[in-house]
Amino acid sequence: MTASRTRRAWMAGLLLALTAGSLPASADEPVTVFAAASLKTALDEASAAWTQATAKTTRISYAGSNALAKQIEAGAPADLFVSADLAWMDYAEKNGTIRPDSRVNLLRNAIVLVAPKGSGRKIALEPGLDLTKALAGGRLAMGHVDAVPAGKYGKAALEKLGAWDGVKAQVAQAENVRAALLLVARGEAPLGIVYATDAASEPGVEVVATFPEGSHPPIVYPAALTSESKNADGAAFLSYLRSPAARPFFERQGFVVIGTEKRT
Template identity: 90%
Template structure:
């Protein structure tokens, strides 16, 4: 039986890819993205626009950056990781689960104090602020303060303002920032600390005050391809997220876009 020239070329290409340790991705395989929960609205919009433009698709899993980094470390099949802070991307890089040469800083954000819609709370976020008094026996909703980026930023800010010791026993710690946001929107917590972008996306809350920039480390969202990714479309999607075409989706949600600026 004669093997066609086209088939011989295809087989040769496959053997070359396998010899190089690569497993060719199917042409229709979605790009699997592990992204911080706070990115959902903006990234869903950006992904939809990319699909419309290229006919390529994504599959996005949203959670706390800490959970995602550890899932990737455990072998979860992700192509692209977008973290809500530098620390968890550093963790992934140290453990060899991302491709360091693809790592870029993508976005900036801010943290705010929110209350349920219609609240009459007045809080000045300045040194010596008495948040316990504002809580009036209620809970302060935050992401886990030891692991979730928004929770870590919030704790750092409260410590800087001298308010942490007064509220530490009243904190309701959530698995991610969107869960903390929901506690406030439902009226289950009178106050919460979330990203400015989350507050803008939830009609059930209103911003009481914004934390001063100097009260916490800069909020930077880095992105990188994972070491185990074999999907060529993943690099194209990351390039799209850094392009002018994607910028409006992030800015509409309140993110600051770093663009093509590399990490220092």
């Protein structure tokens, strides 16, 4: 090969390398989803069904909504963000990491008090609640009360019932709601506050009581495409999650499907 031909080949290779990063994502690229930990069971099933129906795939990362929102803000590649509360989606929208026109409210949930399976406990969640006796020196497992949505909902409910001040020194704060659930399932905490859907997915716990709806803000799961996504299948997967075909996977775990309702 002559020097000029070698130079032209090298320049062509360089141009290809420089432009590759600006090309749209491959149609075969998995849809990368960042989703609240409490969605794992239902979303895994929905994703598998979508793959079976379309031959397209997903790559799902589960964690606390706070951690996921911060990871997306830091540049972590994601196509779709599903939060367990409105506040962290508001955060993502404010910092420009989601597409506001794609944002929808997807699901509703409830929070419950759980104990290890077979405990036989029943506790009335009413004003004047005192959990210290029920804990008997043990810990109350919750998501981090200042960041993890389930923890924030739980703290709000305990404050509303007048129980927070008496129990706050005994709270074991976990990085996400599934980690809090595991503490109870393993018997490392006698009580925990988790979503009703988490309790339904874990055979090692039983529901002691359900917190009254009025004791905490409404539990809403919003979803949105990220502003940096180049994968056209992200919108298709979000549309599927809102469709009647995906409804049974969420309802089987105890979620209430909002469907096409827009955020308020």
